[in-house]
Amino acid sequence: MRKDALHNRERLLLAARRLFADRGLDVPLEEIARTAGVSVGTLYNRFPTRAELVAAVFEDRVATVAGLATDALATDDAWEGFVAFVTGVCELQAADLGYNDLAVRGATAGTDTGYALMRRIVERAQESGDLRDDVTLDDMAFVLWGVATTVRATFRVAPGVWRRHLALTLDGLRATAAHPLPVPPMSPPQTRAAMGEC
Amino acid sequence: MRKDALHNRERLLLAARRLFADRGLDVPLEEIARTAGVSVGTLYNRFPTRAELVAAVFEDRVATVAGLATDALATDDAWEGFVAFVTGVCELQAADLGYNDLAVRGATAGTDTGYALMRRIVERAQESGDLRDDVTLDDMAFVLWGVATTVRATFRVAPGVWRRHLALTLDGLRATAAHPLPVPPMSPPQTRAAMGEC
DNA sequence: CCTCAAGTTGAGATGTTCCTCAACTTAAGC
DNA sequence: GCTTAAGTTGAGGAACATCTCAACTTGAGG
Numbered sequence: 001m002r003k004d005a006l007h008n009r010e011r012l013l014l015a016a017r018r019l020f021a022d023r024g025l026d027v028p029l030e031e032i033a034r035t036a037g038v039s040v041g042t043l044y045n046r047f048p049t050r051a052e053l054v055a056a057v058f059e060d061r062v063a064t065v066a067g068l069a070t071d072a073l074a075t076d077d078a079w080e081g082f083v084a085f086v087t088g089v090c091e092l093q094a095a096d097l098g099y100n101d102l103a104v105r106g107a108t109a110g111t112d113t114g115y116a117l118m119r120r121i122v123e124r125a126q127e128s129g130d131l132r133d134d135v136t137l138d139d140m141a142f143v144l145w146g147v148a149t150t151v152r153a154t155f156r157v158a159p160g161v162w163r164r165h166l167a168l169t170l171d172g173l174r175a176t177a178a179h180p181l182p183v184p185p186m187s188p189p190q191t192r193a194a195m196g197e198c
Numbered sequence: 199m200r201k202d203a204l205h206n207r208e209r210l211l212l213a214a215r216r217l218f219a220d221r222g223l224d225v226p227l228e229e230i231a232r233t234a235g236v237s238v239g240t241l242y243n244r245f246p247t248r249a250e251l252v253a254a255v256f257e258d259r260v261a262t263v264a265g266l267a268t269d270a271l272a273t274d275d276a277w278e279g280f281v282a283f284v285t286g287v288c289e290l291q292a293a294d295l296g297y298n299d300l301a302v303r304g305a306t307a308g309t310d311t312g313y314a315l316m317r318r319i320v321e322r323a324q325e326s327g328d329l330r331d332d333v334t335l336d337d338m339a340f341v342l343w344g345v346a347t348t349v350r351a352t353f354r355v356a357p358g359v360w361r362r363h364l365a366l367t368l369d370g371l372r373a374t375a376a377h378p379l380p381v382p383p384m385s386p387p388q389t390r391a392a393m394g395e396c
Numbered sequence: 397c398c399t400c401a402a403g404t405t406g407a408g409a410t411g412t413t414c415c416t417c418a419a420c421t422t423a424a425g426c
Numbered sequence: 427g428c429t430t431a432a433g434t435t436g437a438g439g440a441a442c443a444t445c446t447c448a449a450c451t452t453g454a455g456g
Binding site: 139141145156157158161167168169171173174176178179182185186190193 | 302333337339340343344345346347348351352354355356358359361362363365366367368369370371372374375376377379380381382383384388391392393
């Protein structure tokens, strides 16, 4: 890859990162190219589809989330680790409208090892007796979907309230709050389908 | 208003109702007109803006919700009434993608008397000691936003799971689940802004 | 310095939706 | 029936976004 091509690629990613964060995933490609000081043709040359651009922009997030997960598992208190992990992911969503879109609209592809880490976080919090026993990893999707939407609805008018929503949700996940649940959880394939569809 | 004009109006509302329910609020107006067996011109003649059409289509819902609210207040057990009300609203969202859109994207205009009823439902459930004391009517928006998004994400792949999400959320609202909340609730104007924006 | 593969450009083709309006049709009162 | 105000029609203009490609430019190896 030629030096100037690489340079343009960086400029495109930088522009896309900014615009996605501020305005969501639907920013016109034209505008991304213009912001990057490059023509649309170049953008299409580098990233044939919007999805590829999005994937490239948010590539780093999977590592970030994995980092949050390992930190959570390194925390002595299992519940505290669980809360820290979930809160961390929500903070990412609150800080970037594009990442938020990604969470709401699906395509939140996680790596297999990422899922394994998250499953471990959930299990550990259950073993410690803090997280209710009748929830599964798949139920965590509810938390993300819920907070993501609250973030979208409120970030202009009441920037921090999503933390209140999250706190209420977490209170419902405590073992002491458990009441019988009406329907079985999603199966992992169902969860994946639900996250990848929309 | 002429007889045929009224007839066309009905056909338009019928077509819009169906298409909104099946495909959400973004159905092309062209298609609504075609489904109604009428030209776009007529649609625009009757409903100058999309918002007016949407308002006309979902006009009945405010009465439905008011009905749910009065039923809830007529229930002996305050918590049971509260749960029935919230569940009822979520069922409306689950049955109609357009109404769901309305909830997520805002413009969920409630009447003043509707708000008064809902406030009463909340207060009553708090007075009975079942609903935690530190939540307000404004916090109920979290419930609706959360479940709405879960409905959207899962209705194809796991149609009923939103009930699980709702159950978890309700468990977090019980007085027995209460843990200190990190930030104050939205003020009513903030809530209204958040619901009318997006 | 020359060459050429690699890279860039941007005008325009394509597609979608919204919205308008001049010409046409029709219900309903007389 | 005639009249006319009310209503309908649908082609077409405006706005926007996606995507392509033939002509042009340039980095880098020899």
